[in-house]
Amino acid sequence: MPPPMPRASAGHPVAGGGGAAYQRALMSSSLPRSAATPDGVHPFPHRHLLGIAGLHAWEISFLLDEAEQWVALNRTPTKHDDRLAGLTQINAFFENSTRTLLSFEIAGKRLGADVVNMGVAQSSVKKGETLIDTAVTLNAMRSDVIVIRHDASGAVGLIADKVDCPVLNAGDGRHEHPTQALLDALTIRRRKGKIAGLTVAICGDVLHSRVARSNIIALGTMGAQVRVVAPPTLMPPAIDRMSVEPFTDFEKGIAGADVVMMLRLQRERMAGGFVPSEREYHAFHGLTPEKLAHAAPDALVMHPGPMNRGVEITSSVADDPQRSAITEQVEMGVAVRMACLDVLTRSRRGVEGWA
Ligand code: ASP
Numbered sequence: 001m002p003p004p005m006p007r008a009s010a011g012h013p014v015a016g017g018g019g020a021a022y023q024r025a026l027m028s029s030s031l032p033r034s035a036a037t038p039d040g041v042h043p044f045p046h047r048h049l050l051g052i053a054g055l056h057a058w059e060i061s062f063l064l065d066e067a068e069q070w071v072a073l074n075r076t077p078t079k080h081d082d083r084l085a086g087l088t089q090i091n092a093f094f095e096n097s098t099r100t101l102l103s104f105e106i107a108g109k110r111l112g113a114d115v116v117n118m119g120v121a122q123s124s125v126k127k128g129e130t131l132i133d134t135a136v137t138l139n140a141m142r143s144d145v146i147v148i149r150h151d152a153s154g155a156v157g158l159i160a161d162k163v164d165c166p167v168l169n170a171g172d173g174r175h176e177h178p179t180q181a182l183l184d185a186l187t188i189r190r191r192k193g194k195i196a197g198l199t200v201a202i203c204g205d206v207l208h209s210r211v212a213r214s215n216i217i218a219l220g221t222m223g224a225q226v227r228v229v230a231p232p233t234l235m236p237p238a239i240d241r242m243s244v245e246p247f248t249d250f251e252k253g254i255a256g257a258d259v260v261m262m263l264r265l266q267r268e269r270m271a272g273g274f275v276p277s278e279r280e281y282h283a284f285h286g287l288t289p290e291k292l293a294h295a296a297p298d299a300l301v302m303h304p305g306p307m308n309r310g311v312e313i314t315s316s317v318a319d320d321p322q323r324s325a326i327t328e329q330v331e332m333g334v335a336v337r338m339a340c341l342d343v344l345t346r347s348r349r350g351v352e353g354w355a
């Protein structure tokens, strides 16, 4: 994605979110507000959200700030807002997912959209339909926003080019998973009060991970020092081109880290031979209380889920409420997805300042 072009005509930032819950969330929060959007620049001038690459820090901050109102709303008994009423949201998932699909479905429903899920099993993709045909079909149904997951890197961008409505990437191959990186950034910002200046160690199967890629870009853009920690076979060969510090020794890699983000060992993306055995992987690269002692004393433990307990992380660490932010990540996921669905559909809804 090319870097966004400032749109001078769009005027000053218009939060557009409004709402009492939002105002309360802003006023009650002592967390730092977003880096100011430069004067005359639209707060989020993108039609789609295909990745984190190409986003400015203030655009990421804007989405995180927008998500705060939804964290507040989701903690009330009614949890409902009608701003997407009458809009159709299609969740087209060409790769298995339970958590992300559920999260996008809940997010759309809480905003009042008509949400339709299209899973791999029902889709004509199994019957040989090409990706372009699928895109044309989705477009003909006049959806207002499409959320896509696909096992091929770049497939979501290809579909986005062929449809008239905003497209949200819910994970494409090894490429990007932007809402995961946003929810991780929100979790870190709420727990630590900031992102800039923190040392974040992203550990495990970096090679196969779109979560790692999106997080490396997002956290780096927000000013964190990012390390990646992986055995040599799971370290991407081009890692030097991303601004991270690579480590193959786990304990050295997490030494003094403020955040230890574990990744799932992606067995479905391995043809074999990447790790000698899960036992050995756990011994050297699994997060245990003993290994966590090398990180900063108040280090936050994260995992995007689903977890392989006893492989990349032991249960006692994953379930420790003092250290682990794993369930909070799931909670932030719904709020971040509500923010993205709201912001990306503002132009279609004719929200002032977004037309
Ligand atoms: N990778 C999948 C997801 O994020 C895992 C799952 O569905 O449980 O949704």
Ligand code: ASP
Pocket (backbone or CB within 6 Å): 100, 171, 177, 210, 211, 263, 264, 266, 304, 305, 306
């Ligand atoms: N749920 C994340 C994803 O879809 C992480 C994972 O599956 O390991 O990429």
